[in-house]
Amino acid sequence: MSQPWNRLSRRQLLKGLGGASALPLLGAMPSLAIGGQHAGHVVVVGGGFGGATAAKYLKRANPAIKVTLVEPAEVFYTCPFSNLFLGGLRDMRSIAHNYDELRQRYDVDVIHALAEDIDADTHKVRLSTGDTLHYDRLVLSPGVDMRWDALDGYDEATAEKAPHAWKAGHQTTLLKQQLEAMEDGGTFIMVAPDNPYRCPPGPYERAGMVAHYFKEHKPSSKVLILDAKDNFSKQGLFTAGWQHLYGDRIEWVGLSNDGRVTRVDADNLEVETEFGTRHRADVLNVIPPQKAGWIADRAGVTDSSGWVPVKPDTFESQQVNDIYVVGDATVAAPMPKSGFCANAQAKVVAAAIASSLEQQPAPTAYWANTCYSLVGPNYGISVAGVYRVTDGAIAEVAGAGGISPADAPDTVRALEAEYAVGWYNAICQDTWGTQV
Amino acid sequence: MSHSYRIKTALSRRKVLQHGVAGLGLLLLSPFAWASGAWQQLDAAQQVLNGATPITQGLTLDLPHVSEDGSAVPLGIQFNGDLADGDYLTDIHLFAAGNPQPEIATFRLNELSRYPDIATRVRLNETQHVVAIAKSHQGQTFAVSQEVRITVSGCLMRGEDNQPEPLTNPRVSVNQQVAAGDALEVRTLINHPMETGLREDSNGERLPRHIIEQFTVRLGDEVAFEAELHQSISANPYLRFHLTPHQSGELVFEWQDDQDKQARHTSELSVS
Secondary structure (H helix, E strand, O other), X not given: OOHHHHOHHHHHHHHHHHOOOOHHHHHOOOOOOEOOOEOOEEEEEOOOHHHHHHHHHHHHHOOOOEEEEEOOOOOEEOOOOHHHHHOOOOOHHHHEEOOHHHHHOOOOEEEOOOEEEEEOOOOEEEEOOOOEEEOOEEEEOOOEEEOOOOOEXXXXXXXXXXXXXXXXXXXXXXXXXXXXXXXXXXXXXEEEOOOOOOOOOHHHHHHHHXXXXXXXXXXXXXXXXXXXXXXXXXXXXXXXXXXXXXOOOEEEEOHHHOOOEEEEEOOOOEEEEOOOOEEEOOEEEEOOXXXXXXXXXXXXXXXXXXXXXXXXXXOEEOOOXXXXXXXXXXXXXXXXXXHHHHHHHHXXXXXXXXXXXXXXXXXXXXXXXXXXXXXXXXXXXXXXXXXXXXXXXXXXXXXXXXXXXXXXXXXXHHHHHHHHHHHHHHHHHHHHOOOO | XXXXXXXXXXXXXXXXXXXXXXXXXXXXXXXXXXXXXXXXXXXXXXXXXXXXXXXXXXXEEEOOOEEOOOOOEEEEEEEOOOOOOXXXXXXXXXXXXXXXXXXXXXXXXXXXXXXOEEEEEEOXXXXXXXXXXXXXXXXXXXXXXXXXXXXXXXXXXXXXXXXXXXXXXXXEEEOOEEOOOOOEEEXXXXXXXXXOXXXXXXXXOEOOOEOEEEEEXXXXXXXXEEEEEOOOEOOOOEEEEEXXXXXXXXXXXXXXXXXXXXXXXXXXXEEO
């Protein structure tokens, strides 16, 4: 039991980096149990950055809370750094994480099953094992699902031919195999979605990583990005970095130049844009529009946008009491849909739930986010933001955060590439306890 | 066929918005509480209404509740209300109540474009209400408004300010064959900076206003659809609308900017 607290100082440091606000709770000794059993049962659905962090920080806030984590996968692959696998910089093992720390160190009951339905009235979660869990508070960290009806010709079956690779794992290795099988001189086409979607800079990091792989192994090959928007995250930095490292190997076509793809022909690796231009690929990567993971629909927390509106102070659903939602599934703009944000939001939720189980008000919430992107192996760029609740909505704190300078020397880009690795190792240790 | 189907889906979407979605929290935040004020407090809208009390059912705005890029917010406007036999909408006015100049666009419809389902992309400076007011041939007026929250995210910073060449790359997407009386979807896009006249360059000099003001579609000799555009239309104007042609002919699309320059695009239409 004392083991977790031995590491307090390091964890506090990490928490400072994560920018969450569970801090006030550490000072107050929580009353331990209700009815001599536990201080409430919290079920967490989803074991990614949001869910795993929520489970751990609930236990840290009050070890007497019974916490059950429901996650189908025994090994979780992160989307962050999966682009580095595509670029040949990492193997899949290096982005794999498990739930040993949550079980062994934090006494979280981890169940590898799918949450199939939620009854908010009776506070029950039905699992694919046939079991039913009763919760006092529910945390959903469902991530995203693809909108299979959004792009003509693109569905779950065709995604095996034209992978999205926007959930790390099988799809990622599939895309990597296709890149490896491609002949030199081919064209890699990426279809990028309109906002909002998981990881705003992700498609553009991927373009650089694929271009790096081509530069090393298939030097006559090209990258073409067909984009459903005119502006993207860190656009100026990406564009300059691409030019610097890859010349004209990467071409980007935005919305106003007919970049929005409306039809996919996965059998022929061909796409058609809104105004009828056809492009043929040798490897086709379609990142379709997205929505909150489907269990959020079952819980009744999504709105007509397909995403989950939350109360900004606590991330409790605006529509259903006692259900808290974190991560990519939420409407948290201007916070981006990033792993860092999911981790930070989960700490706020853990603090809010621990307080609510004791009939206490939630501590004041604030969050931080940094998105590192690699343009090349030694070329990193970043954007950081700090967020607070202002006038009832999440807002970026003016003057905090910032973006990598535009005209920095290569040494600065190389340092940021190192920081990116440091960030990844730290947040994975914070979330899953993974040691490097 | 497609006509009635579309109206049905639009209706059910509205019902979802009004009833299905709204938990208590959403109701409290919802624009319905004071949406009627959004056009009552807007001079430009009052001028269009000219004393009339608009009907608040039938006209629907399709806008995101939250947008992370106020420079190009997708906007749709549809009509599924009640009109007398033979009546149809002739004018749809769009306003951004919180922009320095609230006018977004005015669409002029007639018997060749009497199926009102229009989409474009608009500039919204800040969180605000968007207002639409429509008038019918026989003098009915309709109004609707919706709030859009604009969050300026540092993560979604834009790239270098590469201004498009004005009036270049006119693009039109239209089915070239249609059955008489069916609604034909038309999509258009053209490159143009749509410079508002409100921005300064890096030296602090005000950039002069330079926008497309007029977009006209003719079928043969007849005007089929017109749009008057203002500063609150996004750069590289996009318009999606519907025509209901009864005979074949040449479709002529014409964009005209405030420097009296034009771009044209033509397309043959075969009506069976």
